[in-house]
Amino acid sequence: MPSLPVTSTLRFDYEHSDAEALLRRDDALLAVFGFGAACPLPPDARVLRVGLEPIGAAPLEVWRTSGPVHHGHDGDLRWSSGGEHLFFAIEVEEAAHGGIEAAAEYAYQRVARFVSASTQHHLLRLWNYLDAINAGGGDAERYRLFCRGRARSLAASGLRHYPAASAIGRQDGVRVLQVYGLAARHPGTAVENPRQVSAWRYPRQYGPTPPTFARGMRVGARQLLISGTAAVVGHASCHPGDAGAQLDETLANLHSLLREAGLAEPTLGRGSLLKIYLRDAALATLVEARLRERIANAPPMLMLAGDICRRELLLEIDGEHRADGAATESAALQNR
Template identity: 40%
Template sequence: MAHPLHSAPLTIRFQQEVTLPEQDPHRLALIHFGQENRVDPADPVTLTVALPPLAAPAPPELWLADQPVTTGFEDGVGYSHTDQALFGWILVNEGDFDQDINQAAEYAYDRLLAVHRNLGFPHLLRIWNYFPDLHQEVDGLDRYQAFCLGRHRALERVPLTEGELPAATAIGTTAPGLLVYFLAGRTPGIQIENPRQVSAFHYPRRYGPKSPSFSRATLKHWPDQPHLYISGTASIVGHETLHTDVLTQLDEIIENLRTLIQAAGDDIRHQVHTPGHLSMLKVYVRHEADHAAIQARLEAALGTQAPVIYLRGDVCRHDLLVEIEGLYA
C-alpha cells in the first residue's frame, strides 16, 4: 500500500478496500467490529470490538501512521506508536474481579495510565470504553455508574484534572470483558465543551456518585493539520435527556455535533462544514429495529456519502436510544 505524505502523524478512516496486506509497517491500529472481543498480544495493532454491525459489510477502522510503528505489550496493555502518537488497549476479564465492573475499571485505568506515561506519551487525547450490561443494577448503581466510579478513582491518583480529560465513548457490548482503547500524544490537545450542554464533569449527583470523566471533544493541533475527536454524543441538552422517540433524538444529536464543530474554532470550521464532512461517524443503535429509520434520517441530513457505520450497542442512559461519535482525522 502506498503511503501519501501526511501533515499529521496519523489518519483514521474506514478501510473500504477488500483486502489489506498482512503486514504494514505504517499500521498503527486496525479495529474490527463483530460478536466478541478479540485481542492478541503478539499483534497489538489489531483488535475486534463486540459490537455487531447493523449493515454488512462493515469496514474496519484503519489508523495509518506517517512513519513505521513500534509495537509492544506491557502490564496487560498492547500498544503501537510512532514518534508522536500512541495507540493502546487493555482487555480485562471481569471474572477476575467477581464481575465487579467498578474494580475492573479501576484496574484497567491504573494500568493504561501508567503505560502511556511510561512510554513518553503523557497526554490522553481520545479513549473508548466497551463492556456489557450497562444498565444492570448492582448495589444501587447501574454498571455504567459503577464503571465511572472505578475510572474516577484511577484518574484521581494520577491526578488527571478536569481540564485534561480526553474525549471518550462508553457503550454496552454483546460479549464479556471490559475493552478500553485509546490515543495519546507527546503534547496535549485542547478540551472542547458544547455550549448547549453542561460539562459531564459537573452532572448532578443523580447520574451517579462520581461524574463521567470526559470532555465533549478534543481538538489536537498536529503539525499543519488539526484533528477533532468528538465524544459519544447523545440527545442531551443541559444535562437532561430530550425526547423519547429515536428520530427526534437523532435530530438533537446532529445539532449537538454541529455545535461542537463550531465550538472547535476556525481551523476546523474551514474544513468541516457539517458533520457529514467528518472523516468518520460511528452510530450506536440500542434497538436493531430502529436502524433503517435512523440511517434514512441521517442520510437525508448529511448526505449518502458521509462515512458512517451502524453498530448495535447500548447507550449510557436507559432513555437514550442512539448515540453518535465523530472524528476529523
Template identity: 40%
Template sequence: MFDVRYLSAASLPSATNLLFVAGLGSAPKPAGLACPFVPVGLDFLQGSGAYEAWITNDTVRYGSAHGFATASTDELLFAGVQIDEGGDLEAASRRAYDALFALLDDSGYPHLLRVWNHFAGITQHVGGMERYRRFTIGRHAAFEARNRAVEAAPAACAVGTEDGPLVIYLLASRNAGTPVENPRQVSAYRYPERYGPKSPTFSRAMLGTTDKVLFISGTASIVGHESQHPNDLIAQANETLANIDQLLLQAGRSESRGPLRLKTYLRDPHYLGLVRPVIDAKLRDGDKVIYVAGEICREELMLEIEGVCLS
C-alpha cells in the same frame, strides 16, 4: 497525519502503516495482522462484519506494556486491553485505568486524547447501582489517584455490549490536546449527583495539538444534562446531530472542515432503516458513517454518535 477507514478483510492486507484495527460484528482477527487488534463485540448493522482501520503516514512500532498491546509513532500512542471483571466492574475499571496511566507515564505519551470503553450490561443494576455508574466510580478514582484534572479529560465513550470482558482502547499523545465543550450541555464532569456518586470523566471533544484532528466523544440527545425526546428516535437523532454541529463550531470546524468518520450506535437495530436517511443526509462528500448495535448508557437514549473530524 492519519485516516480512519472501514474495510473488509480482503482490503486489510493492502493497508499499510496500520496503527490499530477494531473488529466489528463477526469480524475475526485477520491472519498475519501485525498491528494491535481490538474485538469490539458490537454487531455491525451493514453486513456480517467489518474492520475499523486507523492508518497513519508515520512509521509505527508495535509492542506491549502494562498488559496493553501498543502501537506508537513519534507523536501518538495506541493501547488496548481486555480485562476480566472478576465480578467487580468498579474494581476492574480502577485497575484498568491505573495500568493505563502507568503506561502513559512510563512511555512518554502522557496526554490522553481519546478512550473507548465497552462492557456488558451497561444499564443493569448490581448491588443497587447501575453498572455504568460503578464503572465511572472506578475510572474517576484512577484520575484522582494520578492527580489528573477532569477539565483535561479525554474525549471518550462508554457503550454496552451483550457479553464479554471490559474492553478499553485509547489514543494518547506526547503533546496535550485542547478539550472542547458544548455550550448546549453541562460538561459531563460537572453532572449533578443524580447521575451517580462520581461524574463521568470525559470532555465532549478533544482537538489534537499536532495534526488538529477533532475527536468527538459519544454524543447523544442531551441538552443541559437531561435526555431529550424520549421514544422519538428521529428527534433524538436530530438533537444529537445539533450537538455534534456545536462541537464542530466550537472547534472552528463548522464551515471549513476535513472529512468526518462517524460511528452510530443503535440500541434497537430494527430502527436502522428509519434513522439512517436522517444521518446520511447530514454528510458531505468524503464523510463516512457506519452503524452498529450498542447499548447506550442511559436507558431512555436510543442512539449515540461518536467519531473524528480529520484535518
C-alpha cells in the same frame, strides 16, 4: 484557544479490506479494529476485536500515523507507537477483579501507568465497552459503578485534563471490559459543547461520580476527535422513545461542538467519519436514511448494536472530523 500545530499526522479510515494484508504492506499502520465475533482478524498487538456486533456489512477501522510503527505487549496491555501517536488497549475480565467497578479501576491504573511512562504521554481519546451497561438500579447501575472505578484511577494518576471518550454497552453477555485509546507526544485541546453541561459537572441525580470526559478533543489546527454524543441538552435526556427526534438533537449537538472547536469547516460531511451506536438494530434503516437526508455529502458511517449509558437514550454517535481537504489527504494515504 491556544495556538495549535497546523497539521496532524493521524488518519482514521473505514476500509473493506483484509487485516492481515494491511499489516503486511503498511508500515504506518497504528491500529486495526474489527467488529463482532465473525470478523477474521490475525493475532497482532495492533489488532483489536471490538465486542460490538455490526449492523450490516462492517468495514475495518484503520488508524495511520507517520511510520514506522513499533508494537508489542506490556503484560496484559497491547500497544503500538509511531511518530506522534500511541495506541493502547486492555481487556479485563470482570470476574477476576470482583466486578465492573474494580475492573475499571484496574484497567485505568494500567493505562495511566503505561501512558505516563511513554514519550507520547498526553491522553487524547478513550473508548470503553462493557456488557449490560444499564443493569442494576440507582447507584448500583453498572455504568455508574464503572464511572466510580474509572474516576478513582484517573484522580490518582494526577490527570489534569479529561480526554474525549465513549462508553457503550456490549450486548453479547461477555463480562470483559474493553478499554482502548490514543495518546500523543503533544497535548490536544479539550472542547466542550455550549448546549450541554460538561459531563464532570453533572448533578447528583446521575450518580455519585460524574463521567470524566471532554465532549471533544481538538488535535492540531483542523482535526476534532468527537466523544460519544446523544440527545442530551443541558444535562437532561430529550425525546424519550423517539429515535428520529433523538437523532436530530444529537446532530444539533455535534454541529454545536464543531462550531465551538473553531474548525474552518464546522459542518459534518466529507471530512467526517462517524460511528453510530443503536440500542435496537431495527432502527438502522430509519437512522441511516435520516442521516443521509440531514448531512450533505454524507460521510462514511459504521453502525453498531450497542446500549447507551442512559436507558432512555436509543442512539449515540462518535467519530472524527477534519477540515480543509481531509478527504483528499485520507484517500491519498489509503491508496498509496
